[in-house]
Amino acid sequence: MATYSIITDKMVFGGDCIAKINGKNVFVPYAIPGEKLDIEITDSKPDYDTGKIVKIVEPAASRVEPICPLYMKCGGCNMMHIEAEAQKQFRKEILKNCFERNGIQVPEITVISGSNLNYRARFQLNDGGLSKKSSNEIIPIERCLVAEEPVNEWLSATKAQNRPRGRCHLFGSSRLCGGKRFFVAGEQKKQSADYAELKKKNRNIRATKKIYAGTSISEADAATVALLGKQIRFDVRGFFQSNLDVLEKAIAEICRDLHGSRVLDMYAGCGTFSVFLADLFEHVTLVEHNRDALVFAEMNLAGKKHESFGLSGAKWLQYGTTPRFDAVVIDPPRSGMEKDVRDFLCRSDIPLIRSVSCDPATHARDLAQLVRAGYRIRRLFLLDFYPNTSHVESLAVLEK
Numbered sequence: 001m002a003t004y005s006i007i008t009d010k011m012v013f014g015g016d017c018i019a020k021i022n023g024k025n026v027f028v029p030y031a032i033p034g035e036k037l038d039i040e041i042t043d044s045k046p047d048y049d050t051g052k053i054v055k056i057v058e059p060a061a062s063r064v065e066p067i068c069p070l071y072m073k074c075g076g077c078n079m080m081h082i083e084a085e086a087q088k089q090f091r092k093e094i095l096k097n098c099f100e101r102n103g104i105q106v107p108e109i110t111v112i113s114g115s116n117l118n119y120r121a122r123f124q125l126n127d128g129g130l131s132k133k134s135s136n137e138i139i140p141i142e143r144c145l146v147a148e149e150p151v152n153e154w155l156s157a158t159k160a161q162n163r164p165r166g167r168c169h170l171f172g173s174s175r176l177c178g179g180k181r182f183f184v185a186g187e188q189k190k191q192s193a194d195y196a197e198l199k200k201k202n203r204n205i206r207a208t209k210k211i212y213a214g215t216s217i218s219e220a221d222a223a224t225v226a227l228l229g230k231q232i233r234f235d236v237r238g239f240f241q242s243n244l245d246v247l248e249k250a251i252a253e254i255c256r257d258l259h260g261s262r263v264l265d266m267y268a269g270c271g272t273f274s275v276f277l278a279d280l281f282e283h284v285t286l287v288e289h290n291r292d293a294l295v296f297a298e299m300n301l302a303g304k305k306h307e308s309f310g311l312s313g314a315k316w317l318q319y320g321t322t323p324r325f326d327a328v329v330i331d332p333p334r335s336g337m338e339k340d341v342r343d344f345l346c347r348s349d350i351p352l353i354r355s356v357s358c359d360p361a362t363h364a365r366d367l368a369q370l371v372r373a374g375y376r377i378r379r380l381f382l383l384d385f386y387p388n389t390s391h392v393e394s395l396a397v398l399e400k
Contacts, residue, residue, distance in 0.1 A: 015390025032060035062086035098360040113384035114245035128163030150181040260326030271297030278304035313341040336362030346373035
């Protein structure tokens with residue numbers, strides 16, 4: 001197979017570096033900008049190629065020896081070959097490039113970060129192990145360098161043959177309440193038959209404070225963590241943030257300078273942000289399509305003045321007249337804000353928006369529309385939830 005000598009250019013979304021061979025773009029995993037490499041082409045498309053490193057001729061100054069024996073095998077980390085502070089700079093550049101490609105003038109990006117190792121509380125295991133990169137093969141694991149110690153306690157104490165088969169969810173943290181160090185649970189169940197029967201009997205049901213009644217939750221899979229002096233309950237089978245140290249810092253920044261009468265928590269999940277917003281506003285409105293998550297939000301918001309809507313953002317907007325909000329906190333899935341939600345924010349004149357995202361490309365797309373509608377990005381943060389990976393999350397503070 002032919003070998004090509006290249007010098008890598010910038011790092012792009014996903015963590016690969018880009019170079020050119022005879023005018024054609026080639027993406028190279030595990031490379032660093034400015035390196036001289038010998039590579040082989042592993043996959044060729046009409047518009048680009050993918051290559052693998054055969055020899056590092058001139059390494060970047062930030063290149064280090066990965067400390068994990070499973071690196072490049074496990075499908076998790078993909079930046080452990082880069083010194084920790086340099087990793088942050090590359091993730092900042094990825095975020096900046098996504099925003100600039102959408103015509104957004106980017107303010108100085110502030111990094112909110114924590115430990116580079118032993119930070120991750122949440123894992124998905126397959127047949128007791130981790131999935132190999134780009135493969136269905138399972139990698140046995142007894143310890144993970146990025147895992148919180150309670151996770152590693154369970155991995156080292158539980159032999160592979162005694163772990164659950166199929167996919168299971170493992171959550172372990174020193175922040176867990178009630179004397180537990182970790183939870184292990186199977187897949188989250190689909191919407192319960194009880195709720196489906198309720199919908200069948202009343203086809204006009206859209207949203208009420210009790211629309212989530214009848215969903216299926218299991219107390220055995222319900223965990224409680226302590227964050228900034230509050231206790232937040234959630235289902236370990238569903239989504240909850242993995243890096244709790246950075247989550248605390250992000251919550252503090254989201255809530256900074258916020259107060260007023262009414263606040264909207266769009267894509268609210270189990271109410272993690274609403275728990276804190278309820279101390280700053282007279283009334284909180286939560287919108288979340290996952291009704292199981294809203295069951296936990298109701299537990300977490302008990303005694304606080306609020307209302308919950310078990311609907312997508314688009315359907316909530318169709319439900320009735322929206323009140324006047326003083327602020328909105330929005331944290332959509334990877335696909336970004338629904339178009340109807342973007343349009344609503346653009347015409348709403350809500351003075352303050354805190355926009356959180358786990359995908360810089362969709363975040364930039366959404367905020368570009370808000371900027372055209374008259375919003376200004378006052379501050380932009382890289383939420384460094386996943387060190388040693390190219391995963392980029394961000395927080396934008398917008399004002400009208």
